[in-house]
Amino acid sequence: MNEEDLIEALARDLRPVSRHTLGRRLVGGIVLGGVATALVVGGWLGFRPDLALAMHGPTFWMKWAYTISLAFCATAATARLARPDGGVGGWLWIMALPVLGLAAIGIHELMTTPRAGWLAMWLGASWQVCSRNVFMLSLPIFGGLLWSFRRLAPTRLGLAGATAGLSAGAWGATLYCLHCPESSALFVLTWYTLGMGLAAIVGALLGPRLLRW
C-alpha cells in the first residue's frame, strides 16, 4: 500500500480520543473482570455469613485497606506501563508501605498472643486454599485487563504483565475478603500476598506473549 493512501485512509473519519481514554479502558477491563470474580465469590464460594457484622469491626477493614491499597498502586503502575514511553514511577516502592504496615500489625499480634497459639493464628482454618483462591479469582480480572491492553501500547511487556497480574490479584483478593472469615494480619500477610504474588509471576510470564501489539 502506498504511504499517502494509507495516511488518507487513517485520517478519514477520524474519531476524537479523550485524554481519559487510557484510564477508562483500564478501569473498564478491571470492572468487567471484577463482575465475573464477584459472581464466583457470591455464587460459588459464598459470602461470609457474618459479613454485615464483620464490616462493623476493624479486621475486615484492615484486610481491605491492605488489598485495596496494593490494588491501587499496581493499577497505577499498570497505567503508566500501558504507555510506550512509561516507566513504573514510584508505585512499586509505595507498595512497601501497606506490606510494612500489615507486618507491624502482625508483630503486635504475635506479642499479644501466647506462643502456643501462633501456629493456629498463622494457618487459620483456610491456609491450604487461600492463596489458590486468590489466584483463581485474579484470572477473570487479568482477562479483563488483557482486553484493556488491546488498545494500549506497552513496550516493557514482562513488567506490564507483572503489574497487571498483581493488580488483578489484589482486586481479586479484595473481593475474596467478602468470603474469607480469617482475621489475623499474619494470615493475610502470608497467604493473600502469596496468591497475589503468584498472579504477578504468571502475569510476568504471560506478558511477553499476550501483550504484544
Next chain:
Amino acid sequence: MRPDEQHLKALMLKGMDGDGTAHAALLRALLPLLRGFFRRRLGGSNDDVEDLIQETLIAVHQRRATYDPQRPFGGWLFAIARYKMIDRYRRRGHAVSFDDIGDFADEFAFEEASDARADVNRLLEGIPAKQAAVLRATRIDGLSTAEAASRLGIGESDVKVSAHRGLKALAARVRDSLR
C-alpha cells in the same frame, strides 16, 4: 523545514480532538523522521524499513490514546518505533535486547533534541518567571541585551542582573538534581 517537537505535538493534539487534516499532516511529517530512524539502525537499503514505517504509522494512529500531552511527543513516537523494530526482529528469532538498541539510540538528533528541550523547559520552570524569560530570550533565542530588554519591557541592567541570577539558580538546580 525541520519538524520540531512543538509543531508535531500541536498536530497530535488536534488529531486527538478529531481534526483529520491535522492528523494526516502529522503522519506525513513523521514519514521522513521514521525513515531516518529505521535506516540508521537497519541500513539504507533494507526492505524492512518501509514495512516498519507503515506499521509505526498504523500504531501511532490506533494507539494515539496512549499519548500523554504532559510528555514530549518525540519520546512517545520513538518508543513506538523502537518497539516495532524490536518486535519485528524478535518474531524472526533474532535476539535483540533493549540494551543493544540503546547503545546506538543516541544518533538521532530530533530524538535527543526533543528530550533536551523537555529538560530545559523543566529546569526553567523551577526558577522565577522573569529570570526564565530573560534566559530564554538571551541564551536560547539568541537576542542581545538591548533586544531582550525591549521584548520583555524591562531595563537593560535588569536583563543583565536577571540573566546572572537565573544562571546561578539553574546551576544550583542542576547540582541538586545530580546529587
